[in-house]
Amino acid sequence: MPACPQGHDSADPDWCDVCGLALAGPSSAPSPSPPPDCVVCGAPLSGRFCERCGHDSDAPARATWQAVVRADPAWFEEVRRRNGADAAALEFPHHAVDRCYPLSGVRVAIGRHSRIRGTTPEIDLADVDPGVSAVHAVLVARSDGGWDLVDLGSTNGTSLAGADGPITAHVPVPLADGSVVRLGAWTTITVSVDQSR
Amino acid sequence: MTPSGTAVEAEFTVPARFTLHTDQNPYLAPGTTRVDAVVTVNATGGGAPADAVEIIVVDCSGSMAGEKIRSARRATAAAIAELRDGVAFAVIAGDHRAQQVYPDAGTARADERTRAEATQRVGLLRADGGTAIGAWLRAARGLADRHPDAVRHAILLTDGQNGEDAPVFTRAVQSCVGTFTCDCRGVGTDWRVDELRTVSSALLGTVDIVARPEDLAADFRALTGAAMARNVPDLWLRLWTPQGAVVRFVKQVAPAVEDLTDRRVAAGRQRGAYPLGAWGAESRDYHLCVDVMPAAVGKKVRAARVDVVRGDGLYGDDALAEANVIAEWTDDASRSSAIDPRVAHFTGQVALAGAIADGLAAREAGDVPRAEERLDEAVRLAAESGHDDTARLLGGVVEVLDVKTGTVRLRPDADKAGAMALDARSTRTITVGRTG
Numbered sequence: 001m002p003a004c005p006q007g008h009d010s011a012d013p014d015w016c017d018v019c020g021l022a023l024a025g026p027s028s029a030p031s032p033s034p035p036p037d038c039v040v041c042g043a044p045l046s047g048r049f050c051e052r053c054g055h056d057s058d059a060p061a062r063a064t065w066q067a068v069v070r071a072d073p074a075w076f077e078e079v080r081r082r083n084g085a086d087a088a089a090l091e092f093p094h095h096a097v098d099r100c101y102p103l104s105g106v107r108v109a110i111g112r113h114s115r116i117r118g119t120t121p122e123i124d125l126a127d128v129d130p131g132v133s134a135v136h137a138v139l140v141a142r143s144d145g146g147w148d149l150v151d152l153g154s155t156n157g158t159s160l161a162g163a164d165g166p167i168t169a170h171v172p173v174p175l176a177d178g179s180v181v182r183l184g185a186w187t188t189i190t191v192s193v194d195q196s197r
Numbered sequence: 198m199t200p201s202g203t204a205v206e207a208e209f210t211v212p213a214r215f216t217l218h219t220d221q222n223p224y225l226a227p228g229t230t231r232v233d234a235v236v237t238v239n240a241t242g243g244g245a246p247a248d249a250v251e252i253i254v255v256d257c258s259g260s261m262a263g264e265k266i267r268s269a270r271r272a273t274a275a276a277i278a279e280l281r282d283g284v285a286f287a288v289i290a291g292d293h294r295a296q297q298v299y300p301d302a303g304t305a306r307a308d309e310r311t312r313a314e315a316t317q318r319v320g321l322l323r324a325d326g327g328t329a330i331g332a333w334l335r336a337a338r339g340l341a342d343r344h345p346d347a348v349r350h351a352i353l354l355t356d357g358q359n360g361e362d363a364p365v366f367t368r369a370v371q372s373c374v375g376t377f378t379c380d381c382r383g384v385g386t387d388w389r390v391d392e393l394r395t396v397s398s399a400l401l402g403t404v405d406i407v408a409r410p411e412d413l414a415a416d417f418r419a420l421t422g423a424a425m426a427r428n429v430p431d432l433w434l435r436l437w438t439p440q441g442a443v444v445r446f447v448k449q450v451a452p453a454v455e456d457l458t459d460r461r462v463a464a465g466r467q468r469g470a471y472p473l474g475a476w477g478a479e480s481r482d483y484h485l486c487v488d489v490m491p492a493a494v495g496k497k498v499r500a501a502r503v504d505v506v507r508g509d510g511l512y513g514d515d516a517l518a519e520a521n522v523i524a525e526w527t528d529d530a531s532r533s534s535a536i537d538p539r540v541a542h543f544t545g546q547v548a549l550a551g552a553i554a555d556g557l558a559a560r561e562a563g564d565v566p567r568a569e570e571r572l573d574e575a576v577r578l579a580a581e582s583g584h585d586d587t588a589r590l591l592g593g594v595v596e597v598l599d600v601k602t603g604t605v606r607l608r609p610d611a612d613k614a615g616a617m618a619l620d621a622r623s624t625r626t627i628t629v630g631r632t633g
Contacts, residue, residue: 015499015521018467020439020489022497 007045041081061144065103066194067123069187079131090130090185102194103147108139110189111152123189131156131184139191140172147180147191148172155178158183205382211479213429215505219420221540230279230488232500234522235450235539238434238473239480247428248347250285251276251421256355257290261304261324265356265384266446268410269626271388273319275414276352279421280307285347287340288319294328295336295440299573304340328397330359335380341377349377350424350474351400352417356385359392366392370399375431378391378402378474378509383621384410386613390620398455401474407619408614427477431508433470435516438487438501440467445486447471450543452481454550454624458475465510482628483544489524500524512533518520541628542582546626549587550577553623557616560594565607573605586628590619 003010016023024104032052037043037049038057045051047165048058063186074094079140103110109121114134125132140148150172151158157166163179167173183187221234251274254271273288277617282288286303290296298316299305333353341349359366373379379400381393382575384407399405407413434457438444449455464470473481489500500523527533556571572595579588593615595605 011339015502016439017442020500020524021492022444022499 006080006105064194065147065191066105066189067101067103069123069125069128070098071128071186071188072182073184073186074190075188079185090139092186093128096128102179103139103141103191106141108147110133110138111136112181125184125187127185130182134188136183137181142174143144145174146177148192149175149179154183156184161188200241213240213476213517216286217505217518219486219503219520219522220521220537222522222535222537223525224529224532224534224535225524225546226530227494227526227528228362228491229533230394230491231445232487232489232522232524233537233540233544234485234501235537235543236483236485236503236520236522237480238483238505238518240429240476245295245428246425248283248285248344249281249425249427250339250341250344250347250377251280251424252287252347252351253277253417254289254291254333254337254351254353255298255319255322256292256328256357257296257322257324258292258326258328258355258357259324259540260357260385260387262534264410268384268413269354270319270322270447272354272413272417272428273322274316276417276421277307277312277315277319279425280312280420282308283309284425285344286311286315287480287617289336289340290322291329291333291334291355292537293329295329295333297336298322299458300424300567302521303419306558321420326524327360328357329361330355330392331361331366334369334373334396336430337379338373338376345572346430348424348427348430351377351379351380351402352420353379353384353393353396354413355381355388355393356365357387358389367395370396374399375472378424380404380424382407382413382416383617384413386617390556390617394621401455401472403453404621405617408618409443419625423477424475427475429476429507432473432517433464433506433508434473434483435464435468435470435504435506436501437468437504441490442500443488444621445470447486448484449473450482450546451626451628454547455578456627457483457547470506470511475585482539482543484540484547484558485522487522490525492524494528496524496525497523514561524548542629545578546584549575549582549584550624550626552578553587553591553619557594557620557623560607560616569607571603572607576605582627586622586625590615590622594619595618 003023005022006019008016009018013065014024038045038055041050041053043050043052045057049056071093073176109117110123112126112132112134113120113124119134135152136154137149137151137158140150142148151167151169153169159166159182161182174196175191178192218237219234255273284307286307287304288298290298299318306310314384329375337351359461379396381394381397381404395406407416408567449457460471461469481531485501487500489498499521502519506516506521518620552571552575556568556575559568574593577599579591594608594611596608598604
């Protein structure tokens with residue numbers, strides 16, 4: 001495959017075997033085409049990061065998703081209403097802060113870290129919610145860039161906000177941008193496209 | 198020499214290590230194409246001593262009679278005494294033909310007995326007959342051919358002009374190229390510097406005058422020692438240049454000036470190789486000048502890849518060491534106009550050698566104004582570069598009337614030996630250290 005801009009075949013990666021042209025280094029690089037505009041805010045780019053909105057132009061073009069974990073009082077009330085006595089002993093964590101997990105790879109496990117069971121989920125709710133199973137659910141990347149939710153047979157089940165009962169175990173449920181997953185005693189996970197990138 | 202023993206052998210087991218270093222200003226002004234660089238080839242370490250052949254050729258023509266032949270006998274004996282055990286050697290007596298003195302045929306391996314026998318035979322050398330340097334060289338070649346893989350070296354001593362026809366002599370010299378290296382020594386003032394330089398230049402050796410016969414022994418001893426210290430028999434400088442480039446010249450510039458341009462041998466696509474002869478732990482400098490295809494400002498090309506290879510690896514891709522010569526076009530005149538100090542120094546040394554050669558030739562031809570003009574230039578160049586040896590020798594041929602303007606006048610009483618020494622040593626250069 002010709003590596004030299006003049007079209008010569010060169011086994012030497014640094015200098016063309018035929019014409020001697022430097023194949024690497026700043027002076028031999030093709031002059032950069034005029035910088036594009038920022039894909040997010042449209043401002044002209046002068047470098048990798050947009051001067052107006054801070055968008056990273058070198059970041060993968062594919063949308064990045066995130067999962068925001070929070071303790072939701074409304075969901076807690078509903079759990080209490082459904083389970084009565086069992087949930088009465090639970091103390092809602094009023095001072096819990098939201099936690100954000102960028103979604104990457106093909107599988108993002110949701111559960112509790114357990115040395116005994118050997119589980120180390122990416123979204124670890126061990127110290128966050130007593131109602132989450134060690135192996136609870138998993139987010140699976142779809143080929144179109146979105147994510148599916150699969151319940152892995154958790155004890156207390158997983159449901160989606162706005163739906164009636166829990167989702168069927170081991171059946172992928174497609175998530176939309178902004179879907180809210182409910183699980184455990186008070187945890188909701190909002191899965192959405194990360195707008196900050 | 199060194200006594201044999203384990204300590205000495207351990208020292209020799211370190212492999213020879215070659216390094217190449219390029220000194221150049223890579224920046225070219227827009228539209229220019231000339232790239233100059235000085236490449237230094239250096240070897241350290243030593244490596245195992247190579248098989249060696251030493252051939253001593255002594256002029257035994259009638260003119261050698263008297264003190265000269267006695268000094269030649271002593272010098273040859275000194276060279277024989279210097280031979281390391283196991284080195285193949287032979288002594289040839291030259292007159293109108295070549296007569297083998299020792300051994301009776303072929304070469305002998307140096308040891309206690311052969312050294313003694315050879316020394317005894319050398320003591321019987323008689324001066325009688327003509328001078329046929331070409332025939333002597335052919336005889337030396339016949340002996341060298343028996344040892345194709347060895348470091349092959351000859352010392353040729355003469356005191357007179359060659360009696361052979363020029364074409365016979367030239368053909369003989371050419372037939373020996375690449376088969377052995379030859380250091381030539383002239384004794385007295387009846388020999389011709391240009392004749393011996395033809396031999397030493399073609400056979401990658403040195404030429405010098407030994408004005409005083411009593412100095413001959415020390416000189417022979419030094420030559421023999423230096424030859425045996427070389428352990429890479431056949432080294433080549435190889436040059437890759439880009440398509441469309443023209444190699445203007447390749448010159449050895451240190452320790453002495455030797456133009457190698459016409460000795461190029463094709464060595465694969467876009468590659469040529471130049472013979473450097475045998476090599477030991479030493480350093481030599483080469484000035485390369487290449488014209489490359491012009492390119493736009495900001496472009497950078499490799500104007501040459503220089504490497505050193507053994508003679509049996511001329512077409513291979515394994516080099517002992519390599520270096521790059523770069524060309525980069527810039528519109529910054531302050532960068533493109535600078536001349537690398539070492540390139541400038543050796544350009545001056547080559548000009549000095551040229552001025553001396555021209556001046557002496559004009560002097561010989563009786564063209565006094567031309568001789569004075571060129572030697573005047575030589576005096577200035579020698580002074581500028583601090584070449585004290587050459588400046589001293591020039592002082593024996595011309596009288597410096599005014600150091601500032603550099604006006605010189607030929608000395609009518611110039612010593613002939615002094616002029617020959619200046620001629621023979623005109624190509625020797627001095628080196629300068631690197632500044633950057």
